[in-house]
Amino acid sequence: MREPRASTDACHELSSRDGASTFRCPAASKALGRGLREALAAWILAGPSVFFLLMLYCLPVIGVFVIAFTNWQFGAATLSFVGLANFREVIADEDFRSSLRNTAIYLLIVVPGTVSLGLLIALLIEGGKSCRSFYRAIHFLPFMATMSAMAIAWEALLHPTIGLVNQTLSAIGMPAANWLRDEHTVLLALAAIGIWQNLGFAMVLFLAGLKSIPKDIYDAADVDGADLWLDRLRTVTLPMLGPVSMFVVIVVALRVFASFDTVKVLTQGGPGHASEMLLYTLYRESFEYLRAGYGAAIAVVFLAIVVTLTLVQAHLMDRKVHYQ
Amino acid sequence: MSTRALRACQLLSPAAVFRHTVLLATGALILVPFVWMVSLSIKPPGEIFRTSFSFWPVQFYGVENYTKAVTQAPLPRYLGNGVMICALILALQMLVCAPCAYALAKLRFAGRDTLFGLVLIGLLLPHQVLSLPLFILGYQIGILNTYAALVFPYVVSPFGIFLFRQFFKSMPDDVVHAARLDGLSETAIVWKIMVPTALPAVIAFAIFSIVSHWNDLFWPLIAVHDQSLMPPTLGIMVFKSEEAGTDYGPLMAAATLVVLPLIVAFLAAQRWFIEGLAEGAIK
Amino acid sequence: MASVSIDGIVKNYGPTPVLRDVSLSIADGEFLTLLGPSGCGKSTLLRVLAGLEMQDAGSISIGGRVVDGLRPKRRDVAMVFQSYALYPHMTVAANIALPLRMRRLTAIQRLPLVGRLLPGRARIAAEIDMEVTRTAKSLDIGHLLPRKPGQLSGGQRQRVAVGRAMVRHPAVFLMDEPLSNLDSKLRVQMRAEIKELHQRLGGTFVYVTHDQAEAMTLSDRVAVMLDGELLQVAPPQDIYGDPSDRRVAEFIGSPKINILDGVMRERGLIDVAGSTLKIDAAALPGMHLSLGIRPEALHLADQGGQSTLTGSVRMIEHMGSDLFVHLDLAGPDQPLVARLPAEYGPRITPGQTLHVGIRPERVLLFTPDGRRLRGQVELSRASVMPLREAAR
Numbered sequence A: 001m002r003e004p005r006a007s008t009d010a011c012h013e014l015s016s017r018d019g020a021s022t023f024r025c026p027a028a029s030k031a032l033g034r035g036l037r038e039a040l041a042a043w044i045l046a047g048p049s050v051f052f053l054l055m056l057y058c059l060p061v062i063g064v065f066v067i068a069f070t071n072w073q074f075g076a077a078t079l080s081f082v083g084l085a086n087f088r089e090v091i092a093d094e095d096f097r098s099s100l101r102n103t104a105i106y107l108l109i110v111v112p113g114t115v116s117l118g119l120l121i122a123l124l125i126e127g128g129k130s131c132r133s134f135y136r137a138i139h140f141l142p143f144m145a146t147m148s149a150m151a152i153a154w155e156a157l158l159h160p161t162i163g164l165v166n167q168t169l170s171a172i173g174m175p176a177a178n179w180l181r182d183e184h185t186v187l188l189a190l191a192a193i194g195i196w197q198n199l200g201f202a203m204v205l206f207l208a209g210l211k212s213i214p215k216d217i218y219d220a221a222d223v224d225g226a227d228l229w230l231d232r233l234r235t236v237t238l239p240m241l242g243p244v245s246m247f248v249v250i251v252v253a254l255r256v257f258a259s260f261d262t263v264k265v266l267t268q269g270g271p272g273h274a275s276e277m278l279l280y281t282l283y284r285e286s287f288e289y290l291r292a293g294y295g296a297a298i299a300v301v302f303l304a305i306v307v308t309l310t311l312v313q314a315h316l317m318d319r320k321v322h323y324q
Numbered sequence B: 001m002s003t004r005a006l007r008a009c010q011l012l013s014p015a016a017v018f019r020h021t022v023l024l025a026t027g028a029l030i031l032v033p034f035v036w037m038v039s040l041s042i043k044p045p046g047e048i049f050r051t052s053f054s055f056w057p058v059q060f061y062g063v064e065n066y067t068k069a070v071t072q073a074p075l076p077r078y079l080g081n082g083v084m085i086c087a088l089i090l091a092l093q094m095l096v097c098a099p100c101a102y103a104l105a106k107l108r109f110a111g112r113d114t115l116f117g118l119v120l121i122g123l124l125l126p127h128q129v130l131s132l133p134l135f136i137l138g139y140q141i142g143i144l145n146t147y148a149a150l151v152f153p154y155v156v157s158p159f160g161i162f163l164f165r166q167f168f169k170s171m172p173d174d175v176v177h178a179a180r181l182d183g184l185s186e187t188a189i190v191w192k193i194m195v196p197t198a199l200p201a202v203i204a205f206a207i208f209s210i211v212s213h214w215n216d217l218f219w220p221l222i223a224v225h226d227q228s229l230m231p232p233t234l235g236i237m238v239f240k241s242e243e244a245g246t247d248y249g250p251l252m253a254a255a256t257l258v259v260l261p262l263i264v265a266f267l268a269a270q271r272w273f274i275e276g277l278a279e280g281a282i283k
Numbered sequence C: 001m002a003s004v005s006i007d008g009i010v011k012n013y014g015p016t017p018v019l020r021d022v023s024l025s026i027a028d029g030e031f032l033t034l035l036g037p038s039g040c041g042k043s044t045l046l047r048v049l050a051g052l053e054m055q056d057a058g059s060i061s062i063g064g065r066v067v068d069g070l071r072p073k074r075r076d077v078a079m080v081f082q083s084y085a086l087y088p089h090m091t092v093a094a095n096i097a098l099p100l101r102m103r104r105l106t107a108i109q110r111l112p113l114v115g116r117l118l119p120g121r122a123r124i125a126a127e128i129d130m131e132v133t134r135t136a137k138s139l140d141i142g143h144l145l146p147r148k149p150g151q152l153s154g155g156q157r158q159r160v161a162v163g164r165a166m167v168r169h170p171a172v173f174l175m176d177e178p179l180s181n182l183d184s185k186l187r188v189q190m191r192a193e194i195k196e197l198h199q200r201l202g203g204t205f206v207y208v209t210h211d212q213a214e215a216m217t218l219s220d221r222v223a224v225m226l227d228g229e230l231l232q233v234a235p236p237q238d239i240y241g242d243p244s245d246r247r248v249a250e251f252i253g254s255p256k257i258n259i260l261d262g263v264m265r266e267r268g269l270i271d272v273a274g275s276t277l278k279i280d281a282a283a284l285p286g287m288h289l290s291l292g293i294r295p296e297a298l299h300l301a302d303q304g305g306q307s308t309l310t311g312s313v314r315m316i317e318h319m320g321s322d323l324f325v326h327l328d329l330a331g332p333d334q335p336l337v338a339r340l341p342a343e344y345g346p347r348i349t350p351g352q353t354l355h356v357g358i359r360p361e362r363v364l365l366f367t368p369d370g371r372r373l374r375g376q377v378e379l380s381r382a383s384v385m386p387l388r389e390a391a392r
Helices: A002-017 A019-024 A028-068 A085-092 A094-126 A132-144 A147-157 A164-171 A186-211 A215-224 A229-257 A261-267 A278-288 A292-323 B003-009 B014-041 B062-072 B075-106 B112-124 B127-140 B147-154 B158-169 B173-181 B186-197 B199-214 B218-223 B232-243 B248-268 B270-282 C042-050 C092-104 C121-138 C154-166 C184-201 C212-218 C236-241 C246-251 C342-347
Strands: C004-013 C016-026 C031-035 C057-062 C077-080 C172-176 C204-209 C221-226 C229-234 C258-266 C269-272 C275-278 C288-293 C298-301 C308-318 C322-329 C335-341 C353-358 C364-366
Touching: A028 A292, A028 B075, A028 B112, A028 B127, A028 B158, A028 B186, A085 A094, A085 A292, A094 A132, A094 A186, A094 A229, A094 A278, A094 B014, A132 A186, A132 B014, A132 B248, A132 B270, A147 A186, A147 A261, A147 B014, A147 B232, A147 B248, A186 A229, A186 A261, A186 B014, A186 B270, A215 A229, A215 C042, A215 C077, A215 C092, A229 A292, A261 A278, A261 B232, A278 A292, A278 B127, A278 B218, A292 B112, A292 B127, B014 B062, B014 B248, B062 B075, B062 B248, B075 B112, B075 B147, B075 B158, B075 B186, B075 B199, B075 B232, B075 B248, B112 B158, B127 B147, B127 B218, B147 B218, B158 B199, B173 B186, B186 B199, B199 B248, B199 B270, B218 B232, B232 B248, B248 B270, C004 C042, C016 C042, C016 C057, C016 C229, C031 C042, C031 C212, C042 C077, C042 C172, C042 C204, C077 C154, C092 C121, C092 C154, C121 C154, C154 C184, C184 C212, C204 C212, C212 C236, C221 C236, C221 C246, C229 C236, C229 C246, C246 C258, C246 C288, C246 C364, C258 C335, C269 C288, C275 C308, C298 C335, C308 C335, C308 C342, C322 C342, C322 C353, C335 C342
Parallel strands: C031 C204, C031 C221, C077 C172, C172 C204
Antiparallel strands: C004 C016, C004 C057, C221 C229, C258 C269, C258 C288, C269 C275, C288 C364, C298 C353, C308 C322, C308 C353, C322 C335
16 A cells, blocks of 8 residues: 555655646646645635735725826816826925924824833833733723724813813913914824823833743843843843834834824814824825825825835844844 | 842832832823713713812712713714624624635645735735725725725735734644544634634734724724714714814713723733734734 | 852742752862752752742852852852853853953943943953953854854854853852753763863852763762752762662663562562562561662573563663663563663564573662662672763
8 A cells, every 4th residue: 555655645746846747647637636626725715805805905005006196086077197296296295294294203202202111111010020910901001992082081181271281280380281272282292192092002012022031041140240120121131122122113103103093083183284194184185175196195105104114124023033 | 939029029129119109100190081081071061161170070970971972972873883893894804814814824726925925915005095995996886885885995804814824824734634534624624623723813813803993983984974874983073073072071971981892891801902902013 | 169058948839849958068179960850949959059049948058158148149150051041132252251241340330331431441341351262262162252142053052151151260150951952962072071171160060950961971979859859969870879769760770770569578588570589688577678670780591590580571672782671570560671782682582481680789679668778788889880881
């Protein structure tokens, strides 16, 4: 029984390496049939996914690019290709520029704030044994709370007269502000909400990073004399968290970059255009002003930024593997 | 217990005091919006606009506010819509993604790498970028402003396929071979062997899916305009603009009711939520 | 250099006892090995010695100084970890330099940027560099100094870990299974190097392993541990040839020692497996005994009789220089392994009935509770097999 089996296997190997040689083995057709059956089963199983991936991801992404090169408006019967006109308009548009600038400022406040606070809290939680899951749960709460509803609570907190923030500030003799209606403070207020929301997420990622540091390294540091809190942090914890930190920065940036709910619910981009951000501009141009071509051009810009960030992240992930 | 832990465990050591002080302070700050929301939701209008603050109202007005929230706006309807949409999306995603993930993980076929590439591209694309063509697609097939409009963009989840594929791949091939010898069809292998074994991944994915769609505002805003179809995120926004921000009590009661289901679920299954959401958001 | 004294150490993990009243003195410059199966508490004892864990009771002195409650840094010990525990983000040079930097530079001098400006720092840093280079050269890793651990092979990492331990000339070297992550060829080579290192440095070494061969070849004395207890502390040849406990006898030696149940018939005669052995033992007639017989204490006999066991051959293992012959003895469930010279190979076939003779002086007697029963005729160290073979 052994002999023919072995030869079948050999044929199988041959046929997979070199299709032309299959006919030489009598058993090869059977093996080929098995392969075909498996492929057929695979395509049947994957069929719905393939269909929907093409319909809901591939087609639309091509669509965005196509629309971005036309002057189409929703409801219009005609459209014509206008080349890069939309992009030129986008770049020249003062509103878009301010939207991009606001997004950048927002990002530059929220990402460092979120990452550093998340790291601090993760270090503190991991630094002791008691109440770990309690603290973790509290700090993680905002990340999964429905933002459009919490935005309403934040609006009440930031209310110029009855809000807790201004009441507290005036109680300690600090100047109050109309946070969401003042163009100088509105981004700051939104950024504070952004940090509040994403802090727990960064914390959880850092906690995972801290857990993955081998205990042996801390022991070695203990024996080597790096046993004070700051020395341990500097010789072991922070360097070992290095790759994780870069990763957290990108992931948080991607999330923060796609902030929409707070802008929509709280400010609608106002006052003026002081809190316009990229995703909100995309939404407004596309679905309120119905300028499809223009909106699509913004979507392309948005996509370009997201893809860049993701590629940087993928690159960093590769480096991280290198580290160990 | 290590000496380190021993040192840290002395509850009154300066390090431990510092740790608890800072964490309690940041924790309290984090909770302020929640506390404020609940506090306002049980206060009568007069107390809300009073400038002195206390958490508990002098006159308990919770019943009135919450009654108003569920009667004045179709809040129960919103919540029901939310539950239905999330359940529908999750069911469809499981149905579509699990077989595909199995094929990618365990079957050999021409085009597998291309298909996986497709999944990775899907993973990379933010949904907001696709909203415009999806809107047009919904218009073309005439389903805008229906439940179907809220569900269809999410029928396939590249993340779901990716996550399940990773999990299925880690299961030994012999399990599949044994199942085939026992006479199970490929479909049966997916649903009777792979998915039950991958329960942790299924739970993580379910939590990720439910939380992200319960909290999503962007797509519902585009897809529906009938109040009767709105999910809670959109509904509460409409409620707010109708109330024009004057009647805070019922508004806060409504907000509390929208946030509550996930918070309760989170507190009940903290570990699962954190794993599911962290995994999901990283991708 | 220092002696180590471990006195009545008790350690529990929750309700589980890990170390039960362990006492041990280690002489200055001695190479002592803690040997035992995994989970026996040997690593925990080492970590208690290092100060990485706290004992629940008992006391430890190093060089005559009680170190209980002292942090690892203050104990003047260095440790080589099983995983090497090198700092992956630092170069080899920085890894080896770290213990010196932590001791010789003040906290302010160690600060980045600011520290460089402080007086005296440059001189100390230069000294450290010199010592690191010297240590690396002596371990033959001088050319690896600018690399990072991720770029090194297992053996090279092991040397870096040793370098980091020896650079500051600690009183005691602690090694926690330092060779277990290496492949077997490299392990033999590194074993020799560690032995050489010990001779060169002359320090006190405490070495943890589950590998008998390492314990036997490296140590001045071996401490055999089981279930948190020290069973015997003795030179390697005594551990093998003169075990004080049945569990020690069973743990050491491969193939495992044969244990046969016997009954004392009268003074000088023991009934075992259908035969009678002539062994003088300090036991009363009728008493049950366990007989420990090393496979090499058996030899082929022409016929049955006194001091001879008879059984049928179940299996033969050819080991090249020797044969391991597995016999089924007459008694219930009493297998026996005999180590015979290879030239008997052609003469023995499975199923065949075989007589093996026992050298009475090589039989180890144990009471039913596992204690060694001494007082039998001359068990001299001379009759014990050479070390090399024991370690096989």
